[in-house]
Amino acid sequence: MRTRVVIQSRLNSSRLPGKALLSLAGMPLVELVARRAANTGHEVVVATSDEQYDRRIAEHLESVGIDVVRGSLDDVLGRFVTATEGLDPTDRVVRLTGDNPVADGSLIDELLAAVDASPHDYGRVDIDRVPEGFGAEVFSARVLRAAAAEAVAPYDREHVTPWIRRTGEHLFVPEDAPTDLHAYRCTVDCLDDYDRVCGAFAGVTDPLRMPWRELVARIGERVLAEGPVLPRVAGVSPVMLGSSALPQDGAALRSLLTTAVTHGVSHALLDDATARARFRTGSDPALKQRMSVVARVVLPMDASPAALDVEVERILGDLARRVDTLLLDAGDDLDRAATALGRLASYVEAGAAVRLGLALPVGAHVTAELLARVGWLHVKDADKAARLAERVGSGAVVSCDLDAADTPAPAGVVGVVPAGTPADVLAAVERAAEGAHGTGTSTRPSA
Template sequence: MTATLLLQARTSSSRLPGKVLLPVGGMPLVVLAARRAGNTGHRVLVVTSHESSDDVLCDVLQNWSTDCFRGDLENTLKRFVDALEGVPDEHVVVRLTGDNVFPDGRFIDEMLEDFESRNVAYLCCGGESSGLPYGVSAEITRARFLREAHRNTDSSADREHVTPWVIRHYGRNTFDRYHARGMAQYRCTVDTLDDYLLVSKVFAGTGDPDYVPLEALLEKLKQATADIVTPVPAGRMVLGTAQFGLDYGIANREGRPGQDVVTSLVRTAISNGVEYLDTARAYGDSETVVGKALAGGWGSRVRVITKLSPLADCPADASPDVARAFAERSVYQSCHALGVSSLDVLMLHRASHQEAFGGAVWDALLGLQQRGVVGELGVSVQSPEEALAALEHESVCFIQLPFNILDYRWDEVVEKVAQVRRNRSVVVHARSALLQGLLTTDAEGLWRRARCANASEVGSWLRARAAEYTNGDVVELCLRFVFSQPWIDGVVVGVDTREQLVDNLIRSGAERWDDNELTSILRDRPRVSENTLDPATWETAND
């Protein structure tokens, strides 16, 4: 099949400026990407911008005898359409990017064969279903579909990302021939300095980098990536970071880890597919140490959820203007601590603040959202009643709630939450899957502090179910139970050590129990008091 390969590139990337000109395998990154993609004979055209910042790029391409087309910087879709001037509508177009050098001609030929045999309008490779690392990616469509998109869309996202309009109107089809490789948790794109160093290491000593088979590169990537510990991406695990800023958890004897440990834990979690970090203004130094851990481009690979200050220092009789000022101060303090200009997700730490001060706090957050300082808004709730009240607000996109294997309070609420989610996008994250570590301990004194009158019965039940379902591992029982809930999108799990992190990353990818198994696990579940389910009511060590 005849196709034109359009390789998108520019030098004005924000996280690693000029990355497409960095040397890999003895040549500029963009040149290597173009040569590998075209090594079975397809024409490759690097499409870049008219901006003066790309003059050097075009000079480099000319020196390396690589074809180049210059067009609109911001409207990448128009750039692609202009580059295709004169080709027939049915001509096949492959979209590639200059920071991904693993795709080679054979891989693209395999995709083209699949595209033709399935007779689809659009085919892509990427994501977990592909079985390939992030960076082994390509999109295939026809010239007429890109022209249709250009004529019919006013969306800036459509213009920037080229193919969303085509996907919406003609469907998304995925190339999954490599699904069995199971390498979706790996990464071989070049977006940060660490990415560049890794890719350079993979290509070092390969001889002729233009023609190294993709399979050989994948094996070298495995050998060069020591921090991948999961068989599947841990996308449903949310890394809790309260332990990074506080002495947190009833069973915690380790204390807070240092910055170097935090940085290693955060980056290992991200490398293994964790998509969210959870922190808060109230978690001591957590935001600051997390912000440092995400330096050097790591922040682009994960979304950070933080929570508004509990506003304990805001007078109870404060006017709406004063309350608004306290809320805005908290947001900007979080931005400063995390080292960002805007927050991905901001939650209320107290659900009552949605209505408090005449609604001034929530109004302040909505205003900050409109100004681009805050992305999505959510509420951290303590009870089913608070969750349902929060979801009445259409602007709430995230809910974080306490849930664990003993918590019966949510049984009657699940369907109501599901009904809301059928009408709009709401992400639900669960915390306290281990009830701050209580469920993992046999220490009678800790259970007494948690006001549990039937600790012996509860412990026996947990051990019996663990023996039946998880080879005696109570931690796995409790985590897997929550991970298996179909109404929960992510589970906040805190860690103190690398060993804990690795164990929990692997547990997050375990096969989910179905409804029948979940029902069986809960047979004769002992009832505990609501005080036991609410750590805020527990006795302190000094009580």
């Protein structure tokens, strides 16, 4: 039985254009990925597009003796069929992507063995349980060809395996793989990732044969040397960024957000148009994708549906329609808040926001009916937040304002910190980690 590794790669990445040919460990990234995949003897072919600019990938790979095929930019499934011509139906195909240089032949071998021992024809590394950068899939040439014949949806054609996954799958977690998804992130999706992975390969005498476990450990060591990485409960970290201290300078803001994302901070609370503008112009697309937003919606004096819609559309426009929570601030008027939440529900139904939230004034009494309509509650006062958290349990996220980065939030409450520098972020993370773990350190648990 043959195994052929197919690596998809292109130059028009939206977040880091041209990354396939960025130099890493003395060679273009795509070449490093291909050579590491072949380091235990597997056949390897790179499948790139037939767009004019991707000839740069093809010409380089051909010049160094790596097989390459070209096909439709959007029909990646079709590219894989071309790349696997000549295989018998029972031969195996391994899918990798050209931005994951840590994966190697031994990781492929582990995945193959796990799928061979399972009843499934398809298996993959469980990317929900390991950091980004471990993505690898295996399936037979037969099932690949069946998918190509049956799959018609553009999503299925572009992403290769969704049609196959719907027939059943084996999920695999490599032994000793880190489960801290942030400290050990090892893909190359943005410039910060590129810097991190370059650091892991720096000084390595044999980058083609360096075991993946050692490379991943080097990545995590650099992150954890700065400070711990926060755990998350239902996708929310115990501390989040407030907008009052966000720096105006773009470089300073990018540094702050990079530190926050790398150390597990999940959300930023943006209070107004100024904060939204800074967040929009000061963070690159990859950072904004990894940092969720809670956007405060101040109820207009004219509380008509049209006025509220104008305010929400302005917020969504500022944030490129990427909002986790619409946090309604109606002041003391909870009757108007109830009416406005009914209007805002349409934005959740349309997918413009994940959930609704409510900012509460100190001393306000909130009915159980109103609480049941929101997934996030914010109050300024920490004691009030603690009592509210006890009342709602796991039914909603409860957050409160903190005066300084080193101020602790009550148990079960998310602290909103006024962080203006990476040092502020790390201080807040350190304090939150102590509360979450009873220690200021982060560990690398086994799977």
